Amino acid sequence: MPVDIAPFQARRARLLQTMQEAGGGVAIIPTAPERIRNRDTHHGYRFDSYFYYLSGFREPEAVLVLVAGDAPKSLLFCRSKDIEREIWDGFRFGPDAAREAFGFDEAHPIAELDAKLAELLANQPTIFHSMGYEPDWDRRVTDALNRVRAQARSGCHAPAQIRDVRSLLDEMRLVKDAAEVATMRRAADISAGAHRRAMAATRPGAFEYEVEAELLHEFRRHGSQAPAYGSIVAGGANACVLHYVDNQCRLQDGDLLLIDAGCELDGYASDITRTFPVNGRFSGPQKAVYELVLAAQAAAIAAIRPGIDWNTPHDAATRVLAQGYLDLGLLQGSLDGVLESGSYRQFYMHRTGHWLGLDVHDAGEYKLGGEWRLLAAGNVLTVEPGTYIRPADGVPEAFWNIGIRIEDDALVTPAGCDIITHAAPKSVADIEALMAEARRG
Ligand code: GLY
Ligand code: MN
Ligand code: MN
Numbered sequence: 140m141p142v143d144i145a146p147f148q149a150r151r152a153r154l155l156q157t158m159q160e161a162g163g164g165v166a167i168i169p170t171a172p173e174r175i176r177n178r179d180t181h182h183g184y185r186f187d188s189y190f191y192y193l194s195g196f197r198e199p200e201a202v203l204v205l206v207a208g209d210a211p212k213s214l215l216f217c218r219s220k221d222i223e224r225e226i227w228d229g230f231r232f233g234p235d236a237a238r239e240a241f242g243f244d245e246a247h248p249i250a251e252l253d254a255k256l257a258e259l260l261a262n263q264p265t266i267f268h269s270m271g272y273e274p275d276w277d278r279r280v281t282d283a284l285n286r287v288r289a290q291a292r293s294g295c296h297a298p299a300q301i302r303d304v305r306s307l308l309d310e311m312r313l314v315k316d317a318a319e320v321a322t323m324r325r326a327a328d329i330s331a332g333a334h335r336r337a338m339a340a341t342r343p344g345a346f347e348y349e350v351e352a353e354l355l356h357e358f359r360r361h362g363s364q365a366p367a368y369g370s371i372v373a374g375g376a377n378a379c380v381l382h383y384v385d386n387q388c389r390l391q392d393g394d395l396l397l398i399d400a401g402c403e404l405d406g407y408a409s410d411i412t413r414t415f416p417v418n419g420r421f422s423g424p425q426k427a428v429y430e431l432v433l434a435a436q437a438a439a440i441a442a443i444r445p446g447i448d449w450n451t452p453h454d455a456a457t458r459v460l461a462q463g464y465l466d467l468g469l470l471q472g473s474l475d476g477v478l479e480s481g482s483y484r485q486f487y488m489h490r491t492g493h494w495l496g497l498d499v500h501d502a503g504e505y506k507l508g509g510e511w512r513l514l515a516a517g518n519v520l521t522v523e524p525g526t527y528i529r530p531a532d533g534v535p536e537a538f539w540n541i542g543i544r545i546e547d548d549a550l551v552t553p554a555g556c557d558i559i560t561h562a563a564p565k566s567v568a569d570i571e572a573l574m575a576e577a578r579r580g
Contacts, residue, residue, distance in 0.1 A: 144242045146318035147195040150311065151205060151213045154193065157307050158207035164265030166205040166304050167256070169276050173199045183365060188497035189269070189308050191406050196241055198231055200249050205267075206259060212244040216255070219248045256283040261295040267304035305502065312496055313503040314517035319407065319496065320550060323519060324559050326363070326404035327411075327548055331562035333357035334398060334413045337372075338570065339577035343392035343417050347372040350398070351386045358402035367408035367499045370400035374417060378542025379527040381489060390417045395425055397542055401499070408499040410521050411560050412546030419574035421567055424537040428526055429567060431463035432543045435524040439491050443522070443549055443556040448511035453491040456524040460487050468535055469528070486528055492521040495548055518551040519559075 158164055170190040176182045186197050194203050194215065201217040220233035238246035247255060260266065260283055268280050280301075287297040315323065333354045340353045351372045358366060369384040375394035377383045390396060394417050401409035414429065416422070421429060438459045439452035461483040464470040469486060470477055477483050494501035496519060505512060514520075525544030528534060545565055549556040564570050 143318065144195055144240070146316055147193060148242050149316070151193050151203075152211075153311060154304075154307060155205055155207050155211040155213070157311075158205065158265075158267060159211070161302070161307075162264050163207045164263050164267055164298060164300075164302070165207070165259050166203075166267035167276075167280055168193060168203040168205070168269075168304060169273065170194075170196070170199060170201045170203075172273070172275070185365070186406070188406065188502070189305065192308065192312060192497060194241060196232075196237065202249065202252055204256070204259060206263075214255075214259075215241065215243045215246040216249045216252045217246060219250070253279070253283060253286075256280075257286040257290075260284065260287045260298055261290065263298050265300040265302055266298045267302050267307070269305050270301055270303055272305070309502040309504065312501065313494065314515060315496065315519055315550070316517075320517075320519075322405050322407045323409065323496070323548070323550070326367075326402055326407050326409040327559040328562060329358060329361040329363055329404060330401040330409040330411045331560050332361070333400065333402065334411055334563040335573060337398055337400075338413070338415055338564070338573050341390065341396055341415070341417055341574070343390055345390050347374055347377075347386040347388050347390065347396075350390075350396070351400075354398070354400045361402075363402035363404045365403050367401045367403040367410060371398065371412075372400070373397045373542065376540040376542070378414065378544075379529050379540060380542075381527070392418050393422065395541060395543065397544060399544065399546065406497050408495055408497070408501075409560065410495055410499055410523075410546060410548060411563050412523055412525075412544040413563055413565060413570075414543040414545065415570045415574065419578060420571060425541060425543075426567060427467060428528070428538065428541050429543055431460065431467070432524055432526050432545050433565065434463070435459040436522055436545050436547070439522045439524060440547070440549065440556065440558065443514065443520075443551060445516050445551060445553060446513055448513055449505050450511045452520075452522060456491045456522075457483065457487065460524060460526060464526075467538070469538065485531075486526050487524065488527070489523075489525065491524050492549075495519045495521055514551050516551050516553045520549055520551070522547050522549050522558075 168190050171187040174182045204214040206212050218231050234246035336357045337350050337353050351370050372386045373383040374390040374396050378397035397414045399412040401411050435456040439456040442452045442455045461477045494503045523546030527542045528538045530539040547558045547560045
């Protein structure tokens, strides 16, 4: 249950206001379905991010309906109380307690949704719905619309437009409010602690999954409900597989270990990558590439402030990396030539960041009207340059199989940005000191 329902009420009020400015109508925002993992066993339940953003309500089988107008109102449809089911599956609020606890104007049993929707949609101009997001809901909303159309002879008219409610919500979700920032800072702190624990626990001969277990232990013991995404614990050449999640290999003396892992806390993701030596000391070539990626990240972070466009940090990081590839003899030619031809993509093939929030790759457009969008205070984005060197002709062997990414989470502030994941060490000196300390016991 949310500690403070005021932020959720404020978001509902803002969406209702935006809907009203768009001509009014009814928004239908269902939570996520439960999903079967095998036979009669479910995946761990995770609510829908849009639904949770507006409601704070975590139970499955729930739908939020917002009616804009002179007397705007928010209605929750949820599971009824059921003592028999609660003995097996646990507490459920039921409509009356949910209305009270979460501050809705009305709450009704989910079984009444279809009948009530037809009433609520009558004589409204627009349905705000995430068309194409969940096929079951597309059909249910269309059925409700057809029931209203069927009443035409009694003088009521059906909504003439369907608008994607996500286009309104994504803009809101891009700028985090104070409650979201507070939760994201806590999630970032937990994840930073997990990376410190993983560095301290890493030894040659250990398995990747043993280090993953250290991360999960730290997430969970601080109240995180789940990892925000599948943890990547990639030793040696595995670090050159961008979405490696097997985590089954034994860690080798002399290799690097790349860990991309972050917890989810109360719905909000954190996303951190650190790369460090399995034996606690960087080799010369590892250090050279590591310092390059760190410098690229520093250049990207230095660029972040309100008013710069989304692509500027990426350009800053790419420029540093491209020059570094020339200096290290990984590429030949001129900086302009490498940037223009895109030959740097042999070693850096992804972008430097993404929005972060309720979803790890969070909602929100990156371009508006064909132009990169400008950053604003309250945006949260990752900054995650990397370098992945697969064996190839012309690539000095000393660098083969080095894969390095360094990823932090940045909150855009009026003056620049705040790196909320700073508690995870990343300078060569800090990493080596932490690992040496852990070995001293
Ligand atoms: N861990 C997912 C990402 O970094 O985008
Ligand atoms: Mn990541
Ligand atoms: Mn990321």
